[in-house]
Amino acid sequence: MTEDTHRSLRLGVAGPVGTGKSSVIATICRHLRDEFALGVITNDIYTDEDARFLRSAGVLPEERIRAVETGACPHTAIRDDVTMNLMAVEDMERDFAPLDIVLVESGGDNLTATFSPALVDAQLFILDVAGGGDVARKGGPGIARADMLVINKIDLGPHVDVDVDLMVSDATAARDGGPVLPLSRKRPETIEALCDWVRRLHAAHAAGKHTPIDPGPMAPHRHAPEDGHSHAHGHVHSRD
Numbered sequence: 009m010t011e012d013t014h015r016s017l018r019l020g021v022a023g024p025v026g027t028g029k030s031s032v033i034a035t036i037c038r039h040l041r042d043e044f045a046l047g048v049i050t051n052d053i054y055t056d057e058d059a060r061f062l063r064s065a066g067v068l069p070e071e072r073i074r075a076v077e078t079g080a081c082p083h084t085a086i087r088d089d090v091t092m093n094l095m096a097v098e099d100m101e102r103d104f105a106p107l108d109i110v111l112v113e114s115g116g117d118n119l120t121a122t123f124s125p126a127l128v129d130a131q132l133f134i135l136d137v138a139g140g141g142d143v144a145r146k147g148g149p150g151i152a153r154a155d156m157l158v159i160n161k162i163d164l165g166p167h168v169d170v171d172v173d174l175m176v177s178d179a180t181a182a183r184d185g186g187p188v189l190p191l192s193r194k195r196p197e198t199i200e201a202l203c204d205w206v207r208r209l210h211a212a213h214a215a216g217k218h219t220p221i222d223p224g225p226m227a228p229h230r231h232a233p234e235d236g237h238s239h240a241h242g243h244v245h246s247r248d
């Protein structure tokens with residue numbers, strides 16, 4: 009009996025502000041809480057807004073949803089110095105042992121945030137169609153190499169003139185064929201696909217067959233030509 013076989017699957021959820029990270033976590037909790045023992049850690053810079061949202065949505069018992077207030081650039085707390093998050097995850101695992109899955113929501117950010125493999129075993133990166141159909145082509149470590157890329161809010165495609173199929177195929181190309189999941193809380197079959205992915209990942213982790221992948225730090229940017237595709241890159245980075 010090794011310690012690792014009994015450690016929970018730690019699953020990170022990252023992506024730009026408002027793409028639906030908390031909603032995806034709420035969906036996973038609602039649909040899988042009878043199958044798995046779950047816990048959630050949220051990261052906000054100054055508040056516990058995300059944790060309060062999830063608690064008020066009643067997706068898990070309140071004490072299984074905890075907030076880390078990072079007080080700094082959200083990159084730092086999930087990537088460079090993960091101590092606060094690691095302690096929160098380990099406390100949660102100890103308080104509710106045995107837990108099957110701990111979900112960690114990153115602070116909302118632009119396209120560059122990724123989790124350190126020292127903190128999570130696997131990560132979801134969430135984009136949404138409202139951010140524009142061309143976002144997936146902009147690349148970045150999360151888009152290119154997260155374990156799964158979710159394209160969320162596909163129900164909004166017609167309202168924001170985004171061709172969802174094209175966005176999914178662009179995203180698949182940006183990931184060299186890696187998995188892409190179109191999702192909408194209004195399309196039950198997409199929710200089932202998300203849950204199946206989590207089930208398979210958990211099974212692989214529990215069997216010791218899942219190898220954490222590091223998407224890498226902020227990628228060398230693959231900007232579109234300088235003329236006019238710069239709106240997703242407004243965040244100034246001093247690292248690297």
Ligand SMILES: Nc1nc2c(ncn2[C@@H]2O[C@H](COP(=O)(O)OP(=O)(O)OP(=O)(O)O)[C@@H](O)[C@H]2O)c(=O)[nH]1
Pocket residue numbers: 024025026027028029030031032058115116117160161162163164191192193194
């Ligand atoms: N139409 C539609 N709206 C959605 C869907 N999923 C989430 N939303 C909405 O998108 C908004 C942002 O969702 P959140 O889950 O708070 O996004 P977030 O990424 O956690 O946001 P931050 O933590 O602030 O970065 C909310 O108004 C949600 O109701 C979806 O599938 N379809």
Ligand SMILES: [Mg+2]
Pocket residue numbers: 029030031058113
């Ligand atoms: Mg959130």
